[in-house]
Amino acid sequence: MIIKILGTGCDKCDKLQKNIKKAIEELGIDATVEKVEDLKSIMMYGVMSTPALVIDNKVKSVGKVLSVEEVKNYLK
Numbered sequence: 001m002i003i004k005i006l007g008t009g010c011d012k013c014d015k016l017q018k019n020i021k022k023a024i025e026e027l028g029i030d031a032t033v034e035k036v037e038d039l040k041s042i043m044m045y046g047v048m049s050t051p052a053l054v055i056d057n058k059v060k061s062v063g064k065v066l067s068v069e070e071v072k073n074y075l076k
Contacts, residue, residue, distance in 0.1 A: 001029065001030065001032070001055065001075070002032050002057070003031050003032065003034070003053070003054070003075075004033075004034045004035070004036050004055075005017050005020065005034070005035045005036065005051055005052070005054075006036045006041075006042045006045060006047050006050055006051060006054060007035070007036075007042075007050035007052065008037055008039070008050060009035075012050070012065050013035070013050060016053065016065050016066060017033070017035065019068045019071050020033060020053070020071050022068050022071075023068045023069075023071035023072045024075070026068070026072065027072060027075055027076070036054075045059055047059060047062055048062075049063035050062075050063065051065065053066060053071070053074065055074060060074045061074070
């Protein structure tokens with residue numbers, strides 16, 4: 001599973017990254033987490049608001065910091 005966090009390095013993006021890592025640990029799944037900060041790359045996903053969560057190249061959430069539980073629901 002490949003998880004991408006789309007964002008320019010703001011506090012919300014960092015918080016989402018922490019919640020994703022915690023959710024992965026709690027679920028015990030094998031996943032690669034990548035942070036995408038390049039605006040052109042972010043725009044390729046059609047995302048106009050960050051942070052955004054992308055799982056296996058599918059946009060799952062845009063413009064909000066998901067809780068650990070919300071992230072877990074997307075990962076299951």
